[in-house]
Amino acid sequence: MSFSMFLSRIGLRLTPARLKPLSSVESLARYLGNPREAAAVPEKLAKLCFVEHREVRGFPVVTLTPRKNANGTHVIYTHGGAYVMPIADYHWGLITDLVLQTxxxxxVPLYGLAPDHSVREAYEMLDEVYATVCRVALGGLVILAGDSAGGGLAIGQAIRYRDSGVPTPNGVIVFSPWLDIEMKNPSIDELTRFDHLLSAPALSAAGTLWAGGLSTRDPLLSPLFDSLESLPPVFVYQGGRDILLADTFDFTRKMAAIGGDVELRIYPTGFHNFFAASTTPESKKAVRHAARTIVRLSRRQDTVSMPVVQAEQAV
Structure with a gap:
């Protein structure tokens, strides 16, 4: 473990519960009573890219095209936040790094959040965003990506497009994905003592709000319950001190067992969304690998066959 990751973990552990909305049901309730505003596109990213703002079904969508050397690859990035929190500065930081490196x-679709909005509205919006991006890409590479809840949405979209007969993306890249909103995996208990950011009851409560009456085992909410057949290659970056690791393991094993193209890279000392600690070597290594994966996919558009790795530790 790097010293900077050690300091990041200490800082996270010492952060008051009131500043960690997903650390308990009580913290979540306090947050919902006073939610924060979405972070704006940072100046650095605006200088790096042409920035297009538009609305799809009443929700903002931001498209960022590099001012120099844009390579024609298109990524749709859905941000995390347990479906109740808007995009944050650290999400924009990750997006900036991906633009620079790829x-x-x-x-970036800024989908509606619970409790005012639900999963049905999000997918209606994302369907339209995906169709537009595919049209603009003109047959080029289209990748779905996201973190945490947004990682679940990215995989959920691939499932939805497979089932509806829409051409699926060329790949899916997710960081610390939330794959089962029920949070009933027995292995979660073993991980709870290491996770100072998330609690299963808080996530379950947020997920129920987001479901809007839909079954919590619907694969569009909880991709773990899908057959996972005929999906594009999925690349997962996961911290070892994150309660979501339990379902990530099960997802990876399930997809690998049916012969799916899936790669899981575990950073044992990383916490949930450890990429947010962007100065740490662990975060830099994960983001750098994700960027290389995007580039690798863009050079191999004639095939979707990728190596299957059930649990590759990367320190």
């Missing part, structure tokens, strides 16, 4: 055009 020269891809990245579209």
């Amino acid at each position: 020269r891809a055009t990245i579209t």
Whole structure:
């Protein structure tokens, strides 16, 4: 473990519960009573890219195209936040790094959040965003990506497009994905003592709000319950001190067992969304690998066959 990761973990552990909305049901309730505003596109990213703002079904969508050397690859990035919190500065930081390292055009849909909005509205919006990006890409590479709840949405979209007969993306790249909103995996208990950011009851409560009456085992909410057949290659970056690791393991094993193209890289000392600690070597290594994966996919558009790795530790 790097010293900077050690300091990041200490800081996270010492952060008051009131500043960690997903650390308990009580913290979540306090947050919902006074939610924060979405973070704006940072100046650095605006200088790096042409920034297009538009609305899809009443919700903002931001498209970022590199001003120099754009390579024609398109990424749709759905941010995390347990479906109740808007995009944050650290999400924009990750997006900035991906643009710098891949020269891809990245579209960021700012979908509606619970409790005012639900999963049905999000997918209706994302369907339209995906159709537009595919049309603009003109047959080029389209990748879905996201973190935490947004990682669940990215995989959920691939499932939805497979089932509806829409051409699926060329790949899916997710960080610390939330794959089962029920949070009933027995292995979660073993991980709870290491996770100072998330609690299963808080996530379950947020997930129920987001479901809007839909079954919590619907694969569009909880991709773990899908067959996972005929999906594009999925690349997962996961911290070892994150309660979501339990379902990530099960998801990876399940997809690998049916012969799916899936790669899981575990950073044992990383916490949930450890990429937010962007100065740590662990975060830099994960983001750098994700960027290389995007570039690798863009050079191999004639095939979707990728190596299957059930649990590759990367320190």
